[in-house]
Every structure is written in C-alpha cells, then in structure tokens.
Amino acid sequence: MDPKKQREEVEKLNQEIKNLYKQLGRSSMPPIFKPGEIEKAKDSIVGLKAQLGEVKTELDFIAKSFRDAFAELSNRNSELGKTKSALSGISRIAQQLIFESEDLVNLDEKRISSLEKRAKVQFNSLQISLDSGRLDKEAAAEAKNALEREKDFLATVTQIRKEKELINKDSGVKIFGGLEGLTSAVPGLSKLTPAFQEASKAAQQQAADNLKQFGSTKGITGEMVKQNKLARNKRAQDLMALKTGKGLTAAKIKELGLEKALTSSKSGKLVTGAAAAKMAKSMNLAKTLEPIQKLVKSIKPLKAGLKALGPLLKKALGPLTIVLELFNLDKQVADTAKGLNLTYKEATKLRAEMQQVANLSGNNFITGKKVLETFNSINKTLGTTVTKMDSDLLVQFTEMREMAGFTNEELQGIAAITLATGKDMNQVTGEFMAQAKISGMQNGVLLNQKDLAREIGKISAATTLSLGKNPKELGKAVAVAKSLGLELGKVEAIAGQLLDFESSIENELQAELLLGRDINLERARQAALNNDIATVAEEIAKQAGSAAEFGEMNVLQQDALAKAVGMNREELASSLYLQEQLAGLSGEQAKQAEADFQKRVAAVGIAQAQKELEEKGVEGLRQQVGIADRLTAAMDKLNELFVSLIEPLIPVLDIFIAIFGIVGKIIKVLQPLLDTLSVIGNLVGDTIGGIFSGGNFDYSATQAAFDRQADSMSSEWGMGEGSSDPTRVQLMANGGVVTGPTRAIVGEAGPEAVVPLSDNSPMIKQANKTNMLLEQLIKKTPEMAPLSLYEVQ
Numbered sequence: 001m002d003p004k005k006q007r008e009e010v011e012k013l014n015q016e017i018k019n020l021y022k023q024l025g026r027s028s029m030p031p032i033f034k035p036g037e038i039e040k041a042k043d044s045i046v047g048l049k050a051q052l053g054e055v056k057t058e059l060d061f062i063a064k065s066f067r068d069a070f071a072e073l074s075n076r077n078s079e080l081g082k083t084k085s086a087l088s089g090i091s092r093i094a095q096q097l098i099f100e101s102e103d104l105v106n107l108d109e110k111r112i113s114s115l116e117k118r119a120k121v122q123f124n125s126l127q128i129s130l131d132s133g134r135l136d137k138e139a140a141a142e143a144k145n146a147l148e149r150e151k152d153f154l155a156t157v158t159q160i161r162k163e164k165e166l167i168n169k170d171s172g173v174k175i176f177g178g179l180e181g182l183t184s185a186v187p188g189l190s191k192l193t194p195a196f197q198e199a200s201k202a203a204q205q206q207a208a209d210n211l212k213q214f215g216s217t218k219g220i221t222g223e224m225v226k227q228n229k230l231a232r233n234k235r236a237q238d239l240m241a242l243k244t245g246k247g248l249t250a251a252k253i254k255e256l257g258l259e260k261a262l263t264s265s266k267s268g269k270l271v272t273g274a275a276a277a278k279m280a281k282s283m284n285l286a287k288t289l290e291p292i293q294k295l296v297k298s299i300k301p302l303k304a305g306l307k308a309l310g311p312l313l314k315k316a317l318g319p320l321t322i323v324l325e326l327f328n329l330d331k332q333v334a335d336t337a338k339g340l341n342l343t344y345k346e347a348t349k350l351r352a353e354m355q356q357v358a359n360l361s362g363n364n365f366i367t368g369k370k371v372l373e374t375f376n377s378i379n380k381t382l383g384t385t386v387t388k389m390d391s392d393l394l395v396q397f398t399e400m401r402e403m404a405g406f407t408n409e410e411l412q413g414i415a416a417i418t419l420a421t422g423k424d425m426n427q428v429t430g431e432f433m434a435q436a437k438i439s440g441m442q443n444g445v446l447l448n449q450k451d452l453a454r455e456i457g458k459i460s461a462a463t464t465l466s467l468g469k470n471p472k473e474l475g476k477a478v479a480v481a482k483s484l485g486l487e488l489g490k491v492e493a494i495a496g497q498l499l500d501f502e503s504s505i506e507n508e509l510q511a512e513l514l515l516g517r518d519i520n521l522e523r524a525r526q527a528a529l530n531n532d533i534a535t536v537a538e539e540i541a542k543q544a545g546s547a548a549e550f551g552e553m554n555v556l557q558q559d560a561l562a563k564a565v566g567m568n569r570e571e572l573a574s575s576l577y578l579q580e581q582l583a584g585l586s587g588e589q590a591k592q593a594e595a596d597f598q599k600r601v602a603a604v605g606i607a608q609a610q611k612e613l614e615e616k617g618v619e620g621l622r623q624q625v626g627i628a629d630r631l632t633a634a635m636d637k638l639n640e641l642f643v644s645l646i647e648p649l650i651p652v653l654d655i656f657i658a659i660f661g662i663v664g665k666i667i668k669v670l671q672p673l674l675d676t677l678s679v680i681g682n683l684v685g686d687t688i689g690g691i692f693s694g695g696n697f698d699y700s701a702t703q704a705a706f707d708r709q710a711d712s713m714s715s716e717w718g719m720g721e722g723s724s725d726p727t728r729v730q731l732m733a734n735g736g737v738v739t740g741p742t743r744a745i746v747g748e749a750g751p752e753a754v755v756p757l758s759d760n761s762p763m764i765k766q767a768n769k770t771n772m773l774l775e776q777l778i779k780k781t782p783e784m785a786p787l788s789l790y791e792v793q
Helices: 003-024 035-052 054-074 081-102 109-132 137-148 150-169 171-185 187-214 222-244 250-256 273-282 301-340 344-361 368-382 391-404 408-421 425-442 449-454 461-466 471-483 488-498 501-515 522-529 533-544 547-552 555-564 569-604 606-621 627-660 663-692 700-717 762-780 784-792
Strands: none
Touching: 003 035, 035 150, 035 187, 054 137, 081 109, 081 137, 081 150, 109 137, 109 150, 137 150, 150 171, 150 187, 171 187, 171 301, 187 301, 222 250, 222 273, 301 344, 301 368, 344 368, 344 391, 368 391, 368 408, 391 408, 391 425, 391 606, 408 425, 408 449, 425 449, 425 471, 425 569, 425 606, 449 471, 461 471, 471 488, 471 533, 488 501, 488 522, 488 533, 501 555, 522 533, 533 569, 547 569, 555 569, 569 606, 663 700
16 A cells, blocks of 8 residues: 555554544543554454444344335335345344354354355345336335445445454453364374364453453553543543533533533623632532542453363363373482482482472472472482582572573573572573673673573683682673683683793794784783783784785684684684674674673662662573463462372282282282183184185184193193193193192093102101111021021022
8 A cells, every 4th residue: 555545544543543542432542553463453343343342233223124114115015025035134134243253262264154145145135126127116225225224234244253363362362272282283282182182272261351341352451541541630630620610611611512501691602710610519510520430450361261271171180190190200319219229218308308398498499399409409419319419500590491491401500600609590590691791892892691690511620710709700701702602621621721821932933023013922922921811812813813814814824823823714704704793683783782781880889780680680681481371380380289188098009009919919810810811802703804804714714723721721721742841730540749838630541550759648658667677686696697698599
C-alpha cells in the first residue's frame, strides 16, 4: 500500500476506534495508531467490538428483522415462496451464528464457513427474485431492505473469525496448544495429552472471556490500568469542579454534557464558575455523572492454563512419577555409594542431607537430586570422598547449572577458585564477569562474559596462582586477550617464547631490519616474567599493529613480525582480522557502555559501580530460564516433596525383593507345564498354517516344542530318559550301581535282586560278624591254623 493510502486507511481505523470508545462510554483517550500499525489497529477494533458485544447485537437485529419481514409476507396470498424462504433461511442462519459465536473456544471454522455459504445462497436468491420484477411493491421493498443488510451480515461473520483468530494468536493459548500437539504426537507422552487438552481449553476460555470483557485476550493491560487511573482522577476533578466551581468553564460544562441544566432560564446564558456550582448542587447534578469504576483484576490465558494443568498432571502422572522417581532415587544413592566408596546406608544418609540443603534453598530449581549431582561432580573432579561440603557452594553451583545453562565441567573452574579462596561462588562469578566486561569495554569490545566464565577452568594453574587466584585479574586477562583476537592459552604460550631471551631478541632484530621500523618488546618480556598476561596481550597487539598495516607487508615481513611476537604468520593474521571484526560489530555500543559506566563511577565511585555490575551479572544468569523451564522445575520440586514422604519406606522393599526371589524357582517347577502349553499352541498354529497353505503341513515348530517339553519333563519331573538330574526316577531293569539316595523303579522287567553294599545292611552285618569270629578262633589256637588250612585246601 502506498504511503498516502496507508495514511487514509489508518485515519479511518483511528476514527472507528474513537467511535467505539464513545459507544463503550470510555472517557480515556483512545490510542492513535501510525500508518505502519494498521494490523494492530484492526486487532484493537476487533477487541473493542467484542467488548461491545457487537456480534450478538448485529446478528440478533438481522435475525429479528428478517423474521418480521417473513411474517409480513406470510400474511399475503402472493407467489412469494422463494423470497419468504430466503428471508426465513437468513433469519435461521443468523440465530445459529449467535449460538456459535457464544462459544469461541469450540468455534468450528468449517461450521462458520458452511453457514456463511448458505447465507450467500439465500441472499443471491433474494437478488434473483428482486431482479425478476415479479414481486409487488411491498415484497420488493422487503427484499431490497434485506439485501442492504447483506454487507453487515458478512462483516459480522468476519468479526467472529477475527475474534477467534485473536484468541488463537495469544501466546498462552499457543503454548498449551503446542504442548497438546506434542504429547499426542509422541507415543511415550500420550498419557499427558488429556491434561494438556484441558489446560489448552482453559487458556482459550480465559482468552475469550478477557476479549469479551476487556477487549484484549490478555485481560487488563498496563496501559488500560493507566488509562483507567487517569479517567478516575479526571472524574474526581470533574466532581470537585461541580462542587467548588473552580475550573467549571463553558468548555468543561459542554464536555460534561450539562449545558442545558446549567443554562439560566432568565438570561438564557450558560452559567459558569461558583454560580454554576451552586446550581449543580441544588439540582444534584453530580449524581448524573457516571462514576469510573476501578478495573477488576483479570487472569492471563497462560496462568489459567497452568492453573488447570496442575491437578490434572498430578492425577495423570502422580503415582507413576513418584514410583519412577523412587527408583531413580535408589539408583542415584547406589551410584553415590559406589563412587564415594560408601555403604548404601551411608549414601542414603548423605542423600537426606542434600535434600535438606535443597529444601532450605527456597528455589524451585534446587532439588535434593540435583544437589547430590553437584556434590558427586565436585568430588569426582577433585578425586575426593568428602561427605561434608559447604551448602552455599552446592546451591550456587546447582543454580548456575540449572538456571544459567552451564555444565558441571564448565563450572569446575569457578568452583576451584571458590574452594581455594574461601569466597562464595556468586562472588567469584560476579567479580570475574564484571571485570571482563569492563576490560572488554576499555578495549572497545562488548564480550560475552558468560562464555568467558566457561573458560576459567582452562586457565593454566601457573597463571591462576600467579594472578593470586583473583577473579578480577583472571577476568581481565581473559577479556583483554579475547578483545585483541587471542585466546588466553595462546598468550600464555607467547609469554613463554618471549622469556627465551636470546631467540626472542634475535627475532625482534630481524623483524626490525625487514620492516624498517623499531619494535620494542621489552615491556612484554617484563610482563611475561611477572606473569602479567593481560599486559603481554596488550603489548603484543601494540607492536603487531593493525590489520591494515599487516596487509601492506610482503610475506617475508609478515613472517618476521609474527615470529617476533611469538606467533606464525597465519595466527597473527587471524588475531588481527578477528580484532577488526569485534571492533566493527560492537565498537559503538562498547563506547556507549563505557561512557555509561564512567558516569556511574563518577556518581558512586569505582568500587560501588563495579559491585553493582557484579550483582547484576550474577542475577542476570539466574533470569535466563523460560516459562517451560520454570513449570518443569516447580513440578520436579513437588514430585520430590511427595517422594521424600515415601522415601523412608524404601527399606520395606527389601522384604518384597526377598519374596520376589522365589519367583525364579516357581517358574522352574512350572516350566514343563509351560512347555506343554507351547506344544499345544504350536500344534494349532502349524495345523492352521497347513490349511491356508494348500495342505502343506509342516509340524517342525510343534516337534521342536515337543522336544523342549520332553527335556523339561525329564529333567524336572524325572519322566523320560536322558536326564542327568540325580533326583529323577531311574529304571533298574538292566541293573546298575547307585551311590546315593535315588528314586528308582525295580522289577519292571521281572524278578530283580537288590544287594546293599554298605555296613548298614543285615547281610553285610552278618558276614562281618562271621569274619570277626573266625579271626578270634585263629588267634586263640594257633596250632589249628595249619590243619584248617589243609582242610580248606
């Protein structure tokens, strides 16, 4: 749209808004939209019309007028069937649209489109009847009047659609609509779908109610509250003017609509001032001014959805979530015991202490489970097994991870300085980030201090100790290096090369010879000697010059310069190029930020200004979580509350686990029965398969199941042969030797003799007694021994 048409369009819309304000009785100033805000102006009109109830009023009027016209024509004996039918149809459609528009939440676009098409057909039928010329004068007038209302009818349908569109555009409605779609699309989340459906409906219903009552799906906006306050103050001033006469001018009286009441009957002139106040008091005109009511509070659709979601989610997931959380808790406790070389009981006690730390934090993002994760992470990094740790460190570490998006590994550097210095983690982080920001601004660059904080753990131990484990000095070193296009690790390497004095000075002289200018790296060497990494970076950048100067050198000169400052040609080029990009991207903003900071320094001093920057930086890290994150955190906190109530009952599970231990033995005993059922199932399956395959019966699956059944019967119940189980029933038809208690069947093939071979059997006992008697006889009468021997021989 060209600018002229835009201006004309927005002027019409602004005028329409002004008229709607008057119809609503609003005394506040309506918004004035600019040419580029046409869509916003249209949305505002939709909201105002919704608040005015224009849809229902318009449709009700159309339905009534068409119904009256139909009734009038029905009393006449004319060939007006089509006209009567069309008018009746339009009246019915209008009534149906009233019903549909009352429930914007369940408004069906297909239904609205269908009613709209049917109405157009009826209007077209009226037009045909009118164009035919066969209608009498009165009937033609009714048809013509109905056709003149067609535009209003269709505009009302459009208004209904726009109201629905505004509801769908609301951010709260979109969030819950998206979650509903997500849970229904993901099989594992389908159980949550009903809960999110209800929450989505609640959000839509609240948006619809807000639209009808306040003209905005958000409900009462800050601007509306402000305008309402101004209107109430103005009305109070009006009442005071009527009471005292002060400010009660002719213009004010006209504005209040009291010209007629305050016109003198004698002079016919308008009375103003104190006299007018006296007249107003005598006629009690103050009561004729309608008071401006204070706006009632409204609920945003998002809040309505969350309110509906809470109990539904608890109902849908409560028991399951708690059971799963209990198992997760048990695993975490067991892992802690293994990781710290503790007993399970000791780890359970430690977990309870972490839960107490979480509860006392007062933060939804801090749960016992998350604190224990932090505890284990610090112990693992340091290779320790301590069971007592500072609660502030645990809470702040966990907040950084859960609310600012750091990983456990990235936070170890900050934690190390915290443990080594005795400062708390917030202080270390704040000091580092504040100084990094200041140093970056001073170098004309706005750096991401959060990303720099991730790198603390990568700073060498030598540099960290040399800088006194001071977060400010570390922040300065990292930021200066980064703003000059270098990584701190590279600057540390350069510092090491500079301290190789002989080689460094030789490289410096060669560069001077090739470049034809002085290079002075003495200050850089001194800084390297003192572990002043930030100054090393600054001096290197100063001596290296700019990217433009580097670009004018030949290859040999570039190589020589790079070698002198402890880099190769590509490394130096990359640092100069990056330095140029950083300055180009954020140079102007950095200057403004530096100027603002210096103003604050001038006002409160450098210490206070830096402290404010530290606090702002740390607090900002905790303000990076979204609505979904906060909702999840709240649910996690509540789940842990329920789990903590049941947690003391975990030892009872040991009893059930002992009971569950016999399940395996029961299944072992029942295995032959299960295998028998498998035989039957496979037999049925093979038979049906053979029938459907044209008589090709293959019972291989049945045979395999039968073999498995025979083996289990033999091994478990002692039926059949081939078992190695000593408890099975053995058949003794072919004899055999039994060396222990055994179930056996004898006599199955005829008479069998079972001869015991132990001292416990009567036969062996009698034989042993006989032998003993003979031995005694031989010992008493030795002279008989030879005779006995001869006789025996």
